[in-house]
Amino acid sequence: MANMSHNNLNAKLVLLGDMGAGKSSLVIRFVKGQFLEFQESTIGAAFFSQTLAVNNATVKFEIWDTAGQERYHSLAPMYYRGAAAAIIVFDITSTDSFERAKKWVQELQKQGNPNMVMALAGNKADLEDKRKVTAEEARIYAEENGLFFMETSAKTAVNVNDMFYEIAKRLPRAQTSQNPAGMVLVDRPAEGSRSSCCA
């Protein structure tokens, strides 16, 4: 269970949000530095990993990009269970997606890990002229619910890396990670046999 060795931290991060909000686009921007105009709808969940250096430590994010399609909603716990951080994504041009985001926040508050770092991402910030959700109302909602909020654009890359850095900084440091709760960080079996995949 040693998720922290020296200054290295493994952190499971899950992205939740309505279909088409831009979860995959944000992850692909962060991990591969790319953007696709036509990003296909995710099936189940896709797994990525990316390492960040923050304050002379490294954080290895193990990212679950979940599918926003309705049929996968009931399976979400499978992916957010044990997550240290969550990004709840909505599309600033869709009020429905904002409502959906609030539902995810509620679910995580009920079911998730209480120490989970939660970020609210108002994505597609480049589509200012189609905006339906104001930055103000999203910020107020985020503050009330203990999330930090950023408006992002996977297309122009605005605030994408910043958001992941911010999460990395807010992750509980060494002391908390050794608490018995053990849910802050990734909970993986057979830790020792995995050496090859981290190379």
Place this chain on the structure above:
Amino acid sequence: MTTDSNSSSSESDDQNPNSNIDQSLDAIENQLASISMSSHPPTATSLDEDVVDEENEEEEEEEEVEEEKLVSSVNGSLNEEIVAAQAKVDSIEHEQHIETNCKPGSSSSSFAWRDTTEAEPPLSPSSSGYAGERGSTSGGDDDDIGEVEHDGVLGQWVSGKRHPDEDDASVSWRKRKKHFFILSHSGKPIYSRYGDEHKLAGFSATLQAIISFVENGGDRVKLVRAGKHQVVFLVKGPIYLVCISCTEEPYESLKGQLELLYGQLILILTKSVNRCFEKNPKFDMTSLLGGTDAVFSSLIHSFSWNPATFLHAYSCLPLAYTTRQAVGAILQDVAGSGILFALLMCKHKVISLVGAQKASLHPDDILLLSNFITSSESFRTSESFSPICLPRYNPMAFLYGYVHYFDVDTYLILLTTSSDAFYNLKDSRIRIETVLLKSNVLSEVQRSMLDGGMRIEDLPVDPTSRAGPMYPHLGLPRPATDSSGRIRDAHVGIGGPAGLWHFIYRSIYHDQFVASEFSAPINSSRQQKRLYRAYQRLYSSMHDKGMGPYKTQFRRDENYVLLSWVTQDFELYAAFDPLADKALAIKTCNRVCQWVKNVENEIFLLGASPFSW
């Protein structure tokens, strides 16, 4: 069963002479009335430029095809004489061979190639439920209007729903040759191949009215014929599936396609979706299938190129025996640790697969699984972990599938019952990958893709002498340079020995099939689709419970000579030049069978198959 007039037919006696059903049928016919099949609209002006353009393209292609065929027929007949001369040498023992293989199981006649249509003049249309293709009379005869042509190999086919803007009032929608619908028992649209489901609510309600009317009478409607259209129904609890087609495919084939469509739905949602209808009969299921259009349209597309959809068998990528063994060994190795099934696939072909303990994988599940994965771009982006239901294994429950692409075409599927096995499966994949890289399997897979499968031009004259591991690929040197003992040189570009054009061999014991590569004159995708449909009809006539089962069939029409041979061990379907000599064709079939047996190590997955346990 089916009737040929413009009337409904249902499973039992037609005791419902009733105005209601007639009205419903009228409604359907009205909606279909303008779907004219007989020919191109001579002046297909305006309205839908898309459709017109594509039709013109098809027409051009058609003309090309006809020319090609003419040339090859002429050559083909010359050709046969050459073959006849060469083939005499080994004829006798092969005839003995075919006799002994046919005897067991056939009660009355020891060995009879059933000669059903040969006597008919070559251009006569169909009889006895076997419709000859009439491709030359009307352009676009067998193709769905606007369907992007695809040669099944290069994969330029466009995924996703096409023409979502259409509804049942659009001219273009009515002209489509093959519609598929899924609807709920309350008449709510769930899926439509063409057009937006929601705009087709009225049409859906009409279909629902027909089905439930007959159902209420304690009966079940299976097939309605309306002029050139067949409307095939499949009822699966609260879910109704309907195919409206004027492709002249046999009822059994269309029904099989609906079964697969249903299976695909179950793979995505499991059968527990029925509970939603118990709670709310008017439940709208479309939202549960969001983002899956590409999966269904690619499955429907495979109904016109992938023989697995009617053979209910899977096919393997040709590989050296030791290579496939190596893959099987590493898959077997990981399969113990919580993995139910492990499959390594290249496109829709199996490289190797294993099942834990006694678990067995049905070929239809393999088809639906690989269709689901290859048609969803999402799996290519990154490794993923998704709920997947195998309808033949257990339609009620999800398994969890780990999917990882090693390269553009080659992917690994690990299926487990445990929803938190991701990291285990990821570790297993890393172990598998290491072995595959070390033993060069992935590059051999790539090479096999380039080399292709069995080519009829390579059919050895005397297959018995050409067996053995001395040849690297399918018992053949490549590139083929030797001319001794092979008649390839005499047949370059003209369709192979004795006018053999193509074959499909299905090994019953292995649940697998192998199809030869397409070569001249079956070059165009249009020709391939026509041959595919001919095989489909042949298959269903061989398996017709009413008339069959046949042991052998020999059919000649203006397009081909088709020969089929069904034994306890295998089924062979072969297409020859329409002028091919019958005795020679039979001999050639024997050689094909011998050839397949000689190289079965390379073309089939042997031993490790869970089916044989």
